[in-house]
Amino acid sequence: MAAEKKEQDVYILAIESSCDETAAAVVKNGREVLSNVISSQIALHTLFGGVVPEIASRKHIEKINQVIQEALDEAGMTLDEMTAVGVTYGPGLVGALLVGVSAAKAIAYAKKLPLIGVHHIEGHVSANFIENKDLKPPFLCLIVSGGHTHLVKMKDYGEFEIIGRTRDDAAGEAFDKVARAIGLGYPGGPKIDKAAKEGNPHAMEFPRAKIEGAPYDFSFSGLKSAVLNYLNHEKMRGEKVSQSDLAASFQNAVVESLVSRTVLAAREFGIRDVVIAGGVASNSALRAAMKEACEKEGFRFYHPSPALCTDNAAMIGAAAYYEYQKGTRSGWDLNAVPNLKLGER
Incomplete structure (x- = not known):
């Protein structure tokens, strides 16, 4: 009917x-x-x-x-x-x-x-409006996917101000490339998320890029290169690399970069509502870290269900x-x- x-x-x-x-x-x-x-x-x-x-x-x-x-x-x-x-x-x-x-x-x-x-x-x-009926602009949104990494202020419905963006690889692209390099395959995001649950996020120390004069911008190509260099170095030494530790350490570096800039921007712009969106927004470590950071700052945190x-x-x-x-x-x-x-x- x-x-x-x-x-x-x-x-x-x-x-x-x-x-x-x-x-x-x-x-x-x-x-x-x-x-x-x-x-x-x-x-x-x-x-x-x-x-x-x-x-x-x-x-x-x-x-x-x-x-x-x-x-x-x-x-x-x-x-x-x-x-x-x-x-x-x-x-x-x-x-x-x-x-x-x-x-x-x-x-x-x-x-x-x-x-x-x-x-x-x-x-x-x-996508956040569908399950969060009380969510209304203005708010700060971190958009993370295979093709995009943007930090935007939604001023009104359909009105955006871009506060930060990636200078090179999108976060999801870095996940895919690293997953392929460590033998997890495609799609990289879910595969790394799963493998990381069994690993130690502090096993390897990878760089977090900071861009001078652009505190809200992102860069993941250096991190990706650091992972590939580490893999090659260990291979030349004949050492076996823990797939789960590497996945967890890489993911930890990405998540830390995403969360720190989002929280900094929300604080600086006086925005109380923080939202995440895009394929990488389904990453369990990102959701947990963003939730914890927002609670500490007194921000309201919204996210879509993984399917959205x-x-x-x-x-x-x-x-x-x-x-x-x-x-x-x-x-x-x-x-x-x-x-x-x-x-x-």
Whole structure:
């Protein structure tokens, strides 16, 4: 039976295809998820040790219509009952993004619905609204994923000020590269998180980069190089390296860098609400360390459940709802923008 549509209710059909997940969701009024369907390609890309863009695009084409229909069926609704269509249009893999954007444009055009292009990072931040009903801007958000490491102040819905960013590798990228180097494989984040639970985080001392004149910026390439150099050094000496100790020590260095800068920024900018988002936000050590640091400072700490940290369409639906309320509408010329910057339209 179709959900009853009241005049004031807004139903967003949301689509996400920026990397290796084909996802669709129906979100009511920005915070109530009626369906959230994800077709993951992780098993496929694991064979290659990382995401292969061409394969990702082809898989999106195969799955997109099926995933959208599943999202509608799960919500017990039809396209005619949707208020608007929201879709990720950047940043991400251009071929992958194009599949979602094309599907969204076709549906919006055919059904005469408003089309709303959503920034992928804005989606990650908005994932926090789904399970934290009392969360409202302004707040400070640490966004950590395979492609992004940003520290941003969300001033209002859809309004961001970037306070810090990575100068080189994203945190998730460093996790993937180190996991591959120590033989854990892909995806690196969950594999290192699991291995680290058995290891000593103080077994090896790795550097924490500080950038002069940019106290809120991050750098992980030096840390990654230090791990690789340590591995090579021990190998030349014929020493066996503890995989779990190395994973725990590396993770500890990353987490310490992320937490210290976030807390420093919150303190300096006088922000009491701290939020984390993105795939790496599901890391158990990061969540525990951030929670402890925020409690010590008297900050309120929010995070999405692990299922909403990875790429999904529910978060895009939440972001699209607030853009819709602001009057944001995209034209039929909406295109994939692989290097889209936060705050750009």
